[in-house]
Amino acid sequence: MKVKVLQNILSANDKIAAxxxxxxxxxxxxAIDVMSSPGAGKTSLILRTxxxxxxxxxxxxxxxxxxxxxxxDRIGKEGVVVIQIxxxxxxxxxxxMLHQGLQNLQLADIDLLFVENVGxxxxxxxxxxxxxxxxxxxxxxxxxxKPRKYPLMFTEVEVIVVNKIDLLPYTDFDFDSFQRAVTxxxxxxxxxxxxxxxxxxxxxxxxxxxxxxxx
Amino acid sequence: MKVKVLQNILSANDKIAAxxxxxxxxxxxxAIDVMSSPGAGKTSLILRTxxxxxxxxxxxxxxxxxxxxxxxDRIGKEGVVVIQIxxxxxxxxxxxMLHQGLQNLQLADIDLLFVENVGxxxxxxxxxxxxxxxxxxxxxxxxxxKPRKYPLMFTEVEVIVVNKIDLLPYTDFDFDSFQRAVTxxxxxxxxxxxxxxxxxxxxxxxxxxxxxxxx
Numbered sequence: 001m002k003v004k005v006l007q008n009i010l011s012a013n014d015k016i017a018a019x020x021x022x023x024x025x026x027x028x029x030x031a032i033d034v035m036s037s038p039g040a041g042k043t044s045l046i047l048r049t050x051x052x053x054x055x056x057x058x059x060x061x062x063x064x065x066x067x068x069x070x071x072x073d074r075i076g077k078e079g080v081v082v083i084q085i086x087x088x089x090x091x092x093x094x095x096x097m098l099h100q101g102l103q104n105l106q107l108a109d110i111d112l113l114f115v116e117n118v119g120x121x122x123x124x125x126x127x128x129x130x131x132x133x134x135x136x137x138x139x140x141x142x143x144x145x146k147p148r149k150y151p152l153m154f155t156e157v158e159v160i161v162v163n164k165i166d167l168l169p170y171t172d173f174d175f176d177s178f179q180r181a182v183t184x185x186x187x188x189x190x191x192x193x194x195x196x197x198x199x200x201x202x203x204x205x206x207x208x209x210x211x212x213x214x215x
Numbered sequence: 216m217k218v219k220v221l222q223n224i225l226s227a228n229d230k231i232a233a234x235x236x237x238x239x240x241x242x243x244x245x246a247i248d249v250m251s252s253p254g255a256g257k258t259s260l261i262l263r264t265x266x267x268x269x270x271x272x273x274x275x276x277x278x279x280x281x282x283x284x285x286x287x288d289r290i291g292k293e294g295v296v297v298i299q300i301x302x303x304x305x306x307x308x309x310x311x312m313l314h315q316g317l318q319n320l321q322l323a324d325i326d327l328l329f330v331e332n333v334g335x336x337x338x339x340x341x342x343x344x345x346x347x348x349x350x351x352x353x354x355x356x357x358x359x360x361k362p363r364k365y366p367l368m369f370t371e372v373e374v375i376v377v378n379k380i381d382l383l384p385y386t387d388f389d390f391d392s393f394q395r396a397v398t399x400x401x402x403x404x405x406x407x408x409x410x411x412x413x414x415x416x417x418x419x420x421x422x423x424x425x426x427x428x429x430x
Contacts, residue, residue, distance in 0.1 A: 148283045150282075
């Protein structure tokens with residue numbers, strides 16, 4: 001009985017996710033679901049990207065948080081369109097929340113849409129929102145064992161950004177061990193190493209993003 | 216209708232949590248629910264505590280993880296009793312899982328029981344397990360804004376351990392701002408600042424723990 005209810009929820013979500021995808025494709029908006037643990041640097045990576053691409057790419061952001069508009073306020077200062085969604089306790093965005101966000105955006109005026117999910121390495125992986133790409137950030141201080149402990153997230157994404165590499169000298173993060181664990185779960189995943197603080201590695205991330213945008 | 220189902224789940228959990236509490240109290244076991252984001256240092260703090268108190272205090276650990284037994288293996292090497300619970304995808308422990316753990320322990324031989332929850336700053340806060348204390352770790356690289364973004368967790372705990380203070384010089388973590396946000400939510404909460412890596416601040420944490428144990 002319980003399982004049946006869950007299946008209904010998932011299929012309702014997937015139906016709306018498919019509608020979202022169609023809305024995005026029809027307006028040639030590239031949307032990216034950005035997931036991570038709390039504090040891994042989702043907003044910082046989005047800000048770095050805006051700073052570098054704003055003259056060439058029309059960017060918008062949907063911010064998902066349980067509470068507050070701290071991140072939306074940071075991004076709003078950059079002059080890009082940003083919509084805050086407060087989930088009111090729910091530990092992830094769902095396709096219906098994104099749908100409401102999309103209805104409040106002028107999609108024809110957007111090339112790239114970041115959908116910043118709630119900070120959580122577990123639940124967001126379970127629900128597709130309808131974005132063309134799903135990515136996650138792992139920050140160096142979280143440790144290299146995370147793919148083994150939270151395998152679904154590392155399996156579900158097409159892109160992994162390892163952030164805070166400026167802290168590598170002060171931690172025991174083993175990049176080879178991390179990469180082996182990840183490719184065991186997800187052989188085709190693209191991995192970038194960046195520091196949003198120092199800017200190291202950001203070029204490679206931007207190059208990939210521009211090629212996805214056809215720029 | 217949906218709300219009714221959720222109420223039933225919660226009250227079933229609370230009923231088992233009350234039974235757990237009674238089991239623990241009757242055997243004078245102090246149990247602590249240890250919560251945090253992934254990689255904040257729950258296992259490291261437990262290991263530091265075992266290292267320092269093992270001669271005076273009989274310690275056991277229940278490890279909650281979605282997958283793997285990495286943390287249980289680390290703790291098992293220290294020669295203390297450890298039980299691994301794999302939640303199989305579920306993003307938090309619940310009272311029934313703890314109940315099964317307790318039934319597999321000799322409670323009469325334990326003074327202090329750490330219950331390491333799944334790494335998640337959201338969902339574990341919603342479900343009491345029946346431990347006498349609930350605590351959380353926040354690691355410095357996660358940022359000082361977390362109480363504003365994840366208020367429930369910071370409201371529900373009696374103890375907050377801020378870990379990885381050795382990384383303070385390399386981040387912009389503002390302790391005063393953090394403390395203001397926390398005490399606004401939870402005026403009576405006890406806050407410790409530690410580095411499990413260097414050992415800084417561990418004495419204050421151990422003193423508190425010993426006084427709670429009546430040692």
